[in-house]
Amino acid sequence: MRELAGRLTAVDPDAGAAVQVISYFDRLTESRAGLESLVRGAAVLAGCPARLVDTGRGVRVRVGPDGVRVDDGPPADAGWPAAVLEPGGGPALWLERTASGPSVVDAVILERAAAAIRLVLDRTRGRAPLSPADDPALLETLLDATVPEPTRAHAARRLRAAPGTLVRALASADGRPRVLLGHPDAPPPETALPPGRLGVGPAVAVLDLPRSWADARTALRFTADGTAQDPGPRVVHAEELGGVALLAGLVAPGERPPPDVRALEAAATAAPWLMATLHAVVSTTSQRAAAAAVNVHHSTLQDRLTHAEQLLGWPLRTPEGRLRLHLALTMRHLARP
Amino acid sequence: MPLVPPPFDPELAAALELIKDTVSPGLTLDEIDAFRESTGVDTMAQLDLTADGHFDVEDRTVPGAAGDPEISLLICRPKAPRTPGPLPVVYHVHGGGMIIGNNRVGMSGPLEWAKELDAVVVSVEYRLAPEHPHPAPIEDVYAGLLWTAGHAEEIGADADRVLIVGGSAGGGLCASLALLARDRGGPRLLGQVLLCPMLDDRNDTPSARQMAGLGVWDRTANETGWTALLGDRRGGPDVSPYAAAARAEDLSGLPPAFLDVGSAETFRDEVVAYASRIWQAGGVAELHVWPGGFHGFDGFAPQAAVSRASRAAQTEWVRRVLGQG
Numbered sequence: 001m002r003e004l005a006g007r008l009t010a011v012d013p014d015a016g017a018a019v020q021v022i023s024y025f026d027r028l029t030e031s032r033a034g035l036e037s038l039v040r041g042a043a044v045l046a047g048c049p050a051r052l053v054d055t056g057r058g059v060r061v062r063v064g065p066d067g068v069r070v071d072d073g074p075p076a077d078a079g080w081p082a083a084v085l086e087p088g089g090g091p092a093l094w095l096e097r098t099a100s101g102p103s104v105v106d107a108v109i110l111e112r113a114a115a116a117i118r119l120v121l122d123r124t125r126g127r128a129p130l131s132p133a134d135d136p137a138l139l140e141t142l143l144d145a146t147v148p149e150p151t152r153a154h155a156a157r158r159l160r161a162a163p164g165t166l167v168r169a170l171a172s173a174d175g176r177p178r179v180l181l182g183h184p185d186a187p188p189p190e191t192a193l194p195p196g197r198l199g200v201g202p203a204v205a206v207l208d209l210p211r212s213w214a215d216a217r218t219a220l221r222f223t224a225d226g227t228a229q230d231p232g233p234r235v236v237h238a239e240e241l242g243g244v245a246l247l248a249g250l251v252a253p254g255e256r257p258p259p260d261v262r263a264l265e266a267a268a269t270a271a272p273w274l275m276a277t278l279h280a281v282v283s284t285t286s287q288r289a290a291a292a293a294v295n296v297h298h299s300t301l302q303d304r305l306t307h308a309e310q311l312l313g314w315p316l317r318t319p320e321g322r323l324r325l326h327l328a329l330t331m332r333h334l335a336r337p
Numbered sequence: 338m339p340l341v342p343p344p345f346d347p348e349l350a351a352a353l354e355l356i357k358d359t360v361s362p363g364l365t366l367d368e369i370d371a372f373r374e375s376t377g378v379d380t381m382a383q384l385d386l387t388a389d390g391h392f393d394v395e396d397r398t399v400p401g402a403a404g405d406p407e408i409s410l411l412i413c414r415p416k417a418p419r420t421p422g423p424l425p426v427v428y429h430v431h432g433g434g435m436i437i438g439n440n441r442v443g444m445s446g447p448l449e450w451a452k453e454l455d456a457v458v459v460s461v462e463y464r465l466a467p468e469h470p471h472p473a474p475i476e477d478v479y480a481g482l483l484w485t486a487g488h489a490e491e492i493g494a495d496a497d498r499v500l501i502v503g504g505s506a507g508g509g510l511c512a513s514l515a516l517l518a519r520d521r522g523g524p525r526l527l528g529q530v531l532l533c534p535m536l537d538d539r540n541d542t543p544s545a546r547q548m549a550g551l552g553v554w555d556r557t558a559n560e561t562g563w564t565a566l567l568g569d570r571r572g573g574p575d576v577s578p579y580a581a582a583a584r585a586e587d588l589s590g591l592p593p594a595f596l597d598v599g600s601a602e603t604f605r606d607e608v609v610a611y612a613s614r615i616w617q618a619g620g621v622a623e624l625h626v627w628p629g630g631f632h633g634f635d636g637f638a639p640q641a642a643v644s645r646a647s648r649a650a651q652t653e654w655v656r657r658v659l660g661q662g
Contacts, residue, residue: 020354020355023354024351024352024354024355025351026354027347027350027351027353027354028347028348028350028351030350031344031345031346031347031350031351032347033347033348033351036642037347037348037351037641037642040348040640040641040642041348041351044640065640066639066640067639067640067641067642067644067645068645
């Protein structure tokens with residue numbers, strides 16, 4: 001006794017259809033069917049693709065009339081019959097057909113499907129966050145290498161990030177993780193970045209975010225406030241560190257710094273200009289440029305360097321001395337608690 | 338202790354809502370005529386057998402068993418086969434509780450496989466009970482298989498690569514056909530695909546009792562079908578395994594079997610038991626029990642997720658058996 005009643009393809013467009021549509025979705029709701037089953041129900045009963053898009057909750061489900069889920073589709077058409085999920089909200093559920101006129105059955109399908117979908121969303125996802133970026137738990141999940149990959153893939157879908165999308169993790173001093181979309185080929189411009197000290201991870205596929213996040217946090221340790229007492233780059237790109245990144249593994253944050261860093265700190269208490277001046281020396285290409293960077297005359301810079309050499313105990317105007325100074329200044333950032 | 342039925346899969350439960358007016362779980366002997374005249378069979382016969390022109394379709398009348406009337410075979414051959422040489426054959430036996438249906442019913446699955454795997458489909462029209470009780474149906478089915486194997490070359494097919502498939506009563510007849518072919522030294526079969534097969538006239542398993550009054554083919558309907566086929570002998574001591582394959586004492590030496598069934602249907606326990614007995618006899622079987630499936634769910638609600646999974650499992654098995662895996 002198989003396949004005798006004919007297939008469930010489309011409901012008769014006559015009087016009984018609305019009743020059947022209602023009982024169909026009632027049964028799905030009773031048995032706590034999921035979003036895809038509900039969207040599939042709308043598609044199969046209507047005989048055309050149906051799509052559910054809830055940007056706030058990061059939901060996108062599109063199913064064809066044959067029941068097969070195909071999330072990609074043409075841009076939404078203003079002529080498609082649609083239903084809203086929230087009072088005052090925009091359309092969120094569509095039947096992808098341009099109707100010749102208003103159809104009672106379409107209206108019933110949309111109304112019952114939307115009601116059932118609303119229940120599932122409230123049950124499984126809670127109130128919609130304002131934007132995916134406001135859902136820190138999802139980001140934490142994406143960045144955590146110890147979370148199983150299927151779970152991270154799920155979080156990525158909820159953030160509407162396709163698996164192949166290239167993204168960068170951003171680590172900032174406030175500890176709040178961020179993910180930057182776009183700019184995969186070159187370091188992102190300053191305008192694309194939030195304020196404050198920032199480590200920028202390499203561009204990676206969404207599921208490789210834990211690696212970008214680890215690199216971003218390392219890069220963050222090389223940053224500085226950019227003040228006179230804490231001169232240095234506010235934004236550091238992990239890709240530009242090269243072998244210097246290895247230093248991060250040698251200096252533990254918050255622990256007793258290496259001797260050259262302690263010497264720098266001691267010298268800085270004796271000479272308030274010291275940190276800014278020495279940073280200028282290692283971050284410019286000539287002593288003349290360094291003098292300009294700290295707004296002193298060239299001869300004043302020479303006097304300061306002589307003084308600093310006495311305080312630190314090593315030469316600053318030889319290539320070796322300059323490298324030692326550069327390393328000391330860098331390690332000073334790394335030793336930050 | 339009250340019998341608690343397992344719940345239907347959510348999407349299947351909703352689909353049942355749509356077909357409950359057309360299909361009721363129970364069916365009695367005096368309702369058979371009305372049932373035959375209902376729209377269901379016609380709906381299924383509307384299937385495009387050419388699959389958009391992929392197949393040449395022919396109805397061929399061939400001899401029945403000695404002394405029996407001729408039978409009709411529906412033959413669907415790929416117009417432009419992709420593979421050179423003779424093609425494998427999917428020999429199909431339709432369902433319908435032994436009492437209804439024709440050789441167009443249930444063809445969508447076999448035609449899908451044949452299109453994908455480049456095979457010829459032959460679907461046999463057998464005489465129906467109660468007008469034609471056992472052994473008329475199985476003898477017709479066997480005669481059709483003999484003709485198919487004997488005339489394979491004529492239809493561009495390979496007699497050594499014949500796969501038999503049937504759903505429900507057709508599944509039961511296929512199981513019996515495999516036993517008969519073994520016992521009579523008939524054509525060697527590549528495999529048997531038994532889709533929620535109707536195997537056991539005793540009709541007294543826990544699932545048969547548990548699902549009474551539910552789904553689309555319950556214990557009452559099943560009793561009707563078996564009584565139509567066997568009359569008073571139904572459930573008695575001397576029922577032939579060629580009528581009800583579950584009655585076979587020896588399940589060794591059978592071709593590899595694919596069996597599937599829903600967890601929420603009358604046939605669940607007899608299908609699981611049949612698969613277990615094939616393994617116990619040292620045979621090869623693959624068994625799928627689809628959770629929340631009612632009888633024939635993948636035909637009634639092909640769009641449901643569980644239906645698509647079950648269809649995919651069938652296709653993959655056939656692909657492997659045909660060596661195209």
